[in-house]
Amino acid sequence: MRTLRRVALYAGLTLAALTFIYPFLWMAATTLKPPFEVGTLALIPERPTLDNYRTMWARAPFGRALLNSALVATTITAAVLVLGSMTAYAMARLRFRGRPVLQAVTLGVLLVPGQLTLIPLYTLIVQLGWIDTYAALVVPYLLNATAILMLRQFFVQIPQSLIDSARMDGMGELRILFTIFWPLAKPALAIVAIFTFMGSWNEVLWPLLVVRDQRLMTLPQLLTVFALGGGAGSMGVSLASAMVLVVPVVVAYVFLQRYFIESMAGAGIKG
Amino acid sequence: MRAEERSGWLLAMPYAVFLLAFVAYPIVFAVVLVFLHWDLVTSPSFAGLDNVRLLTHDGRFWRAVGNTFVFLAIHIPLQIVSALALAVALNRRLAFRAFWRAAFFLPVVISGAVVAVLWNALYATDVGLINRLLVRVGLAPVAWLTDPRTAMPAIAAMVTWKNVGFYVIIYLAGLQYIPRSAQEAIELEGATAWQRFRHLTLPLLLPQTILVLTLSTINGFQLFIEPYVMTGGGPLRRTYSIVLYLYTNAFFYQKMGYAATIGVALALMIGGVVAIQRRLLGSAEAR
Numbered sequence: 001m002r003t004l005r006r007v008a009l010y011a012g013l014t015l016a017a018l019t020f021i022y023p024f025l026w027m028a029a030t031t032l033k034p035p036f037e038v039g040t041l042a043l044i045p046e047r048p049t050l051d052n053y054r055t056m057w058a059r060a061p062f063g064r065a066l067l068n069s070a071l072v073a074t075t076i077t078a079a080v081l082v083l084g085s086m087t088a089y090a091m092a093r094l095r096f097r098g099r100p101v102l103q104a105v106t107l108g109v110l111l112v113p114g115q116l117t118l119i120p121l122y123t124l125i126v127q128l129g130w131i132d133t134y135a136a137l138v139v140p141y142l143l144n145a146t147a148i149l150m151l152r153q154f155f156v157q158i159p160q161s162l163i164d165s166a167r168m169d170g171m172g173e174l175r176i177l178f179t180i181f182w183p184l185a186k187p188a189l190a191i192v193a194i195f196t197f198m199g200s201w202n203e204v205l206w207p208l209l210v211v212r213d214q215r216l217m218t219l220p221q222l223l224t225v226f227a228l229g230g231g232a233g234s235m236g237v238s239l240a241s242a243m244v245l246v247v248p249v250v251v252a253y254v255f256l257q258r259y260f261i262e263s264m265a266g267a268g269i270k271g
Numbered sequence: 272m273r274a275e276e277r278s279g280w281l282l283a284m285p286y287a288v289f290l291l292a293f294v295a296y297p298i299v300f301a302v303v304l305v306f307l308h309w310d311l312v313t314s315p316s317f318a319g320l321d322n323v324r325l326l327t328h329d330g331r332f333w334r335a336v337g338n339t340f341v342f343l344a345i346h347i348p349l350q351i352v353s354a355l356a357l358a359v360a361l362n363r364r365l366a367f368r369a370f371w372r373a374a375f376f377l378p379v380v381i382s383g384a385v386v387a388v389l390w391n392a393l394y395a396t397d398v399g400l401i402n403r404l405l406v407r408v409g410l411a412p413v414a415w416l417t418d419p420r421t422a423m424p425a426i427a428a429m430v431t432w433k434n435v436g437f438y439v440i441i442y443l444a445g446l447q448y449i450p451r452s453a454q455e456a457i458e459l460e461g462a463t464a465w466q467r468f469r470h471l472t473l474p475l476l477l478p479q480t481i482l483v484l485t486l487s488t489i490n491g492f493q494l495f496i497e498p499y500v501m502t503g504g505g506p507l508r509r510t511y512s513i514v515l516y517l518y519t520n521a522f523f524y525q526k527m528g529y530a531a532t533i534g535v536a537l538a539l540m541i542g543g544v545v546a547i548q549r550r551l552l553g554s555a556e557a558r
Contacts, residue, residue, distance in 0.1 A: 013360060017374035019432070024377075026400050027389055039398025041407065087286040096279030102287065109294055115493065115514055116538040119304060119521055119531040120297035126311055143289045173278040202382035204496055205514070209522060220384040224500055227388050235392050242388045246381060253380055257373040260380055265440040269482070 024246065031240040038236045052236040056226075059237075062244050064215055065222040072137045072218060073200040079142040080196045081189060087143070088151035089177045093163060109145040122209050136210040137218065141200060146267050147192045154188040155181060194256070194263035201249070219245050304531030311525055322532040332533065335513045336540070338423055342512075343491045345427035350487050351480060353435050358442030359468070372443075376436035383433070387500035390429045391416070394501075416502055419509045426497050426510055434490065438483045445479035446472070481552045485545050492541050513537050 025043055031052050033045040056062060090096070091103055121140055130136040158181060166176045182189065207221040217225065223245055227238045253260055305322055309315035326332055361371060378386060393400045394415035402412035415425040449472060457467050495514040498504050504511035513533065520530040 009360060010366075013365075013371050016357060016360075017371055020374050020377055020436070023389055023393055023400065027392065030392065039395075039403060041400070041403055083285050086282045090279045090282035094275050094279035094282065096276045096283070099279065099283075102283060105290060106286075109290070112294070112298065113489070113493070113538045113541050115517060115534045116301050117294065117297035117534075118517070119527060119534050120300035121293065122521060123300070123304075123309075123311065123527055124297065140293050143286050148286065173282065198380060202384075204382065204384045205518070209518070220382045223388060224384045224496070227391070227500060228503075235395065235398060238388055239392055242385045245385050249380055249382075250377070253373075253377065257369070257376070261372065261376050261440060264379060265376075265437055268437060268486070269441065 024250070027239050027246075028243060030236055031243050033236055035234060035236065038234065052234070052240040053243075055233075055237050056240045056244075060222055060226045060241070061214055061217075062219070062222060062241060065217050065219045066244065068134075068137075068216060069201055069219040072134065073197050075134075075138050076141045076200045077193050077197045079138075080144045080147050081193060083143055084147040084192065085151050085155075085177060085182070085185070085189070086174070088148050088155050089173070089181060091148070092152045092155035093158075093160075094173065106145045106148060110149075118205075118209070125210050130210070132211055132213045132216055134216070137207060137216075140206070144196060147196060150192055150267070151185070151188055154185050158184060190259055191263040191266060194259055195267040198249075198260075198264060301531050301535055304528050305535055307528040309527040311527060315528070318528055322529050325529065326532050326536060331508070331511065331516060332513070332536075334508050335511045335516050338509060338511055339492055339494065339513060341423050341509075342427050342430075342494060343488060345424050346431055346491055347484060347487050349428065349431045350435065350438060351483055353431060354438035354442055354483060355476070355480075357435065358439045358446060359472070361439065362443060362446040372436075372439070375439050378433045379436045381433075383496040384500060386429065386433050387497050391501050394425055394429075417506050419507045422502055422506055422510045426494075426501065430490070430494070430497065434487070438487075441479050441482055442476060445476050449475050477552070481549065484548055484552070488544055488548065489541055492537060492544075513540075 026041075029043045029045060030038055032048045032050070033040070034047050034049050034051065037045055037047065091099060091106075125131060125136045125140075128135075130139075162180055163176055166180055171179070202220060203218070204220040204224060207218045208224065211217055211221065214222065214225070223241050226241050306318055306320070307315040308318045308321070357375060361368060365371070392398075394402075396402060396412060396414045396417060399415070401415065405412055413421060415421050453471060454467060457471055462470070493514055494512040495518065498510040498512050498515050499518075502510045504515055514537070517530050517533045517537070520526045520533060
């Protein structure tokens, strides 16, 4: 009887896992199908073709969008890691007037829904003349409350003795941060890096507001515009454009899933 | 102390400036905008309570609010039940446990825009995967995204699919805290698995359930990319979401004051609903 329960459990789990994986497999297969095969259930096309990808590539600047997304996400992640750990270090290990206020405000930021500040931020960008610039995509995200709080939590645990001996050696705070704290904080930094990068990579509402020029669009934004504007024409082509976004993420996910899960689940709970 | 104080300030300064410019100022200006008419081209003009009055009478806005509650009514129970079921199934020694977990979590890391495009294809009436499967087993195809009765439920199901892995992780974390000793003690007293679940596991998971409820609710109020990509808010405005309306007012109608008013209303609604949920469930927790 126990074995029957076991088998049923594994069967159920397999079925569940399939509902999560199968759509992606079907999507990949569909992108390789010629028009008359699109929509069939087959996972292997009878007449595989790269036409959908060729059409998609020709109709919209997806290569450029990939570059834009990579540039924006990398810049933001680097800034959040560097500036964020500076702030976290100050909050965790340095005593200064106003520290409690800053901490309280940082916690408060997490409670503010993005939609409240969306319009004023948009008007600010317009007034700064930053529409259709990388600045608009990057600057509002250079610092991140969730990241700062996560890093702070980690930095608080590092023994004071390490700092004291470093200070006695004449090290300044920044050197202490980057030569002592950073090597020790690698797991925390990795976690912050992942959710920051993924958050930026997947962000679409903000780019839809501040970027109109197709050459500056990020990948999910171009995908959306492409799918909506009818540029795709067929399901095979629109799914092909989705594949450009999905494949790098899935590849990274297959190798780093533990970090992805720890990172994005942890950040989501805190946020 | 003075050197430490100075270093502290220097290191924290970028963030303080950032907060002022990109958090404090926008929050204050959002409230200011409620009382202005502004199209970003001409200078803003004072609107008094016009925007607020307009909002209270705006059929489109209230339809969007109603749609949100339809969404939540389907999404939340579905989310809790499926996440809980999967978490309980995973909470034991299993072969390939990491694989199942990774499979369930996969849609969480994928962009919402991609998921929307994918499910557009899955739900497509003629060539979509779901209808093809239904026909294959002898059932009639459904016009998922074009039938006003099924459009929002279809989106709710999709969002549940996308996020369930995330909530599985939350429930798994909660399940770790339930001591084996308590489970074994109850088993010894002759309780069935279901009784064990209902009287031991479920109550102990209440904090996680509250978290799932809160996060799903916030998520539901912030629905944007799915209706934007899949239905444009239709059919018959049945999938029109609040954020979609906010975006339309800002980007297409150029009504900054009104859009900001919608934003403030949304923030208040989210705050209100979450507070009510916590109040109701907080008292359950106390019991």
